Amino acid sequence: MKIVSNTQMKQLDRMTIEQYGIPGILLMENAGIAVFHEVYHHLQMMGGKQVAVVCGRGNNGGDGFVVARQLFQHNIKVKVFISGNPAVIGGDAKTNLEILKRLEVPIEVISPGENKNVFLGQLKQYDLIVDAIFGIGLDRNVDEFIGRVIETINEAEKTVVSIDIPSGVNAADGSICGTAVKAHKTIVFQLPKLGNINYPGSYYTGEMIVKNIGIPQEAIISLNPRIQMITTDWVKSILPKRKADTHKGDYGRVYIVAGSTGMTGAAMLTCEAVLRSGAGLVKVAIPQSLNNIMEVRLTEAITVPLPELKKGVVGISDIEKIMKTMSQSDAVAVGPGSGQSRELEEVLRNIFENSTTPIVLDADALNSLANRKELLKLLKGPAVLTPHPMEMARLTQIAVEDIQKNRVEIAGEFAQKWNVIVVLKGARTVVAAPSGEIFINTTGNPGMATAGSGDVLTGIITGFIAQGIEPVSATAAAVYIHGLAGDMAAGDIGEYGMMAGDIVTHLPHALKKIVGK
Numbered sequence: 001m002k003i004v005s006n007t008q009m010k011q012l013d014r015m016t017i018e019q020y021g022i023p024g025i026l027l028m029e030n031a032g033i034a035v036f037h038e039v040y041h042h043l044q045m046m047g048g049k050q051v052a053v054v055c056g057r058g059n060n061g062g063d064g065f066v067v068a069r070q071l072f073q074h075n076i077k078v079k080v081f082i083s084g085n086p087a088v089i090g091g092d093a094k095t096n097l098e099i100l101k102r103l104e105v106p107i108e109v110i111s112p113g114e115n116k117n118v119f120l121g122q123l124k125q126y127d128l129i130v131d132a133i134f135g136i137g138l139d140r141n142v143d144e145f146i147g148r149v150i151e152t153i154n155e156a157e158k159t160v161v162s163i164d165i166p167s168g169v170n171a172a173d174g175s176i177c178g179t180a181v182k183a184h185k186t187i188v189f190q191l192p193k194l195g196n197i198n199y200p201g202s203y204y205t206g207e208m209i210v211k212n213i214g215i216p217q218e219a220i221i222s223l224n225p226r227i228q229m230i231t232t233d234w235v236k237s238i239l240p241k242r243k244a245d246t247h248k249g250d251y252g253r254v255y256i257v258a259g260s261t262g263m264t265g266a267a268m269l270t271c272e273a274v275l276r277s278g279a280g281l282v283k284v285a286i287p288q289s290l291n292n293i294m295e296v297r298l299t300e301a302i303t304v305p306l307p308e309l310k311k312g313v314v315g316i317s318d319i320e321k322i323m324k325t326m327s328q329s330d331a332v333a334v335g336p337g338s339g340q341s342r343e344l345e346e347v348l349r350n351i352f353e354n355s356t357t358p359i360v361l362d363a364d365a366l367n368s369l370a371n372r373k374e375l376l377k378l379l380k381g382p383a384v385l386t387p388h389p390m391e392m393a394r395l396t397q398i399a400v401e402d403i404q405k406n407r408v409e410i411a412g413e414f415a416q417k418w419n420v421i422v423v424l425k426g427a428r429t430v431v432a433a434p435s436g437e438i439f440i441n442t443t444g445n446p447g448m449a450t451a452g453s454g455d456v457l458t459g460i461i462t463g464f465i466a467q468g469i470e471p472v473s474a475t476a477a478a479v480y481i482h483g484l485a486g487d488m489a490a491g492d493i494g495e496y497g498m499m500a501g502d503i504v505t506h507l508p509h510a511l512k513k514i515v516g517k
């Protein structure tokens with residue numbers, strides 16, 4: 001499902017009206033009816049009878065007027081509160097306001113001078129509040145009066161349904177323009193906005209329900225938004241089907257260069273995640289002094305002990321062995337727990353120069369590249385980089401806070417400039433492809449911010465690529481499944497006590513939930 005900015009949504013609106021001749025008031029009617037059905041259903045579920053609709057001066061308010069009319073026609077007690085001067089209401093919104101007046105639907109104008117407690121007392125008489133103050137037109141911080149109206153809605157502690165986006169949330173990026181309505185549900189028109197998906201906007205959006213309001217698919221295709229939300233159906237469509245007459249070699253062979261003294265756990269987590277993601281075989285190259293430990297810790301993985309110049313660190317001395325094993329693999333991962341060293345940089349250089357096998361670069365491999373990005377130009381095959389914001393800061397020399405403010409742009413630019421796939425981890429992980437395509441993930445929870453979580457993700461990405469899924473799709477699907485497994489783990493044991501191993505344990509359940517078996 002595509003995700004759009006407010007500017008793109010307005011372009012779609014304009015194309016729909018001007019190019020396809022679908023009148024705006026019809027879109028508004030469709031929008032209002034979509035919200036009405038959700039509100040009416042919710043009232044039936046909660047046994048509520050009375051609704052307050054708080055409307056602003058633009059078309060979001062216009063949608064609210066349509067909702068009020070539909071409720072009124074279905075014998076629901078409804079009152080419209082207009083937050084501002086009705087005289088400035090125009091266009092389709094004004095047409096719908098006039099209809100309400102002729103139907104004698106109760107309407108009250110909230111005046112800036114009104115005592116806040118009076119309005120709060122009124123709102124508390126209702127079972128549900130519809131938030132129709134601002135939609136995608138919000139473009140600056142709300143003023144003191146509207147801020148008070150928004151805060152009163154939140155203080156009423158009633159069920160709140162927001163139209164298109166919670167009022168006060170900037171549809172362009174999810175930032176808050178002063179203050180915002182905290183919605184239980186938001187009925188989003190046609191396509192999710194970045195403001196619904198990114199934090200903190202996603203927190204205020206609550207349950208997001210996307211409704212078609214009649215914007216032609218042709219318009220969406222011609223606009224061709226580059227950002228898409230990773231969905232269950234899409235992941236299901238790209239996971240490989242497992243046939244009966246197959247053997248482990250058919251499900252991909254993975255080679256991992258990982259682990260160093262004190263960090264064998266990272267290698268173990270990555271190996272387990274590779275196998276739990278469905279790959280058939282995994283070999284892990286580790287410093288030979290750690291081989292006994294790894295043999296004990298890993299049952300299903302094959303260890304490839306390598307001579308080490310420095311105790312506990314993979315050496316370049318046996319690059320032939322590494323390259324030979326690599327050439328027999330379908331996907332490779334380098335970095336989890338490898339430790340940073342000149343040796344590792346040389347291993348990377350050799351791999352980049354001589355191998356076309358898809359490679360996933362994580363953790364210490366990324367840190368090794370931070371000051372030698374030109375090595376990426378040697379790559380002969382697809383590469384996936386999985387930085388968290390701090391690692392991205394080292395790779396780009398951009399401050400973390402600036403990265404966090406421009407996650408999509410920075411990940412996208414790096415992916416296109418260096419011709420790699422970038423996974424910028426965090427709350428709403430961004431997957432950026434060299435083509436410019438962007439995926440945003442909406443699964444996962446704070447419980448996954450735990451040591452080793454990234455090692456697990458590296459394993460899933462590598463395992464999916466090894467199974468023959470195209471690397472960009474494999475990466476996006478892996479990010480989704482990683483988050484889904486984390487959500488299932490949180491559902492079982494809560495977020496506080498979760499460890500990376502719990503994500504691995506729940507991986508098969510997440511896959512089964514998607515694939516059905």
Ligand SMILES: NC(=O)C1=CN([C@@H]2O[C@H](COP(=O)(O)OP(=O)(O)OC[C@H]3O[C@@H](n4cnc5c(N)ncnc54)[C@H](O)[C@@H]3O)[C@@H](O)[C@H]2O)[C@H](O)CC1
Pocket residue numbers: 009012013027028031056057058059060061062063133134135136137138139140141142143146163164165177189213215
């Ligand atoms: N295809 C669609 O998505 C459809 C969307 N509809 C609804 O229309 C709104 C967008 O309506 P718009 O008139 O552009 O703006 P808003 O109603 O969001 O905002 C009203 C108005 O307020 C002004 N403004 C902006 N920021 C502030 C501020 N901080 N303080 C005061 N005033 C502010 C600005 O001039 C805005 O124009 C969309 O979300 C949908 O709900 C259509 O109804 C159906 C098709």
Ligand SMILES: [K+]
Pocket residue numbers: 060131132133134135162163164165166167
């Ligand atoms: K709204």
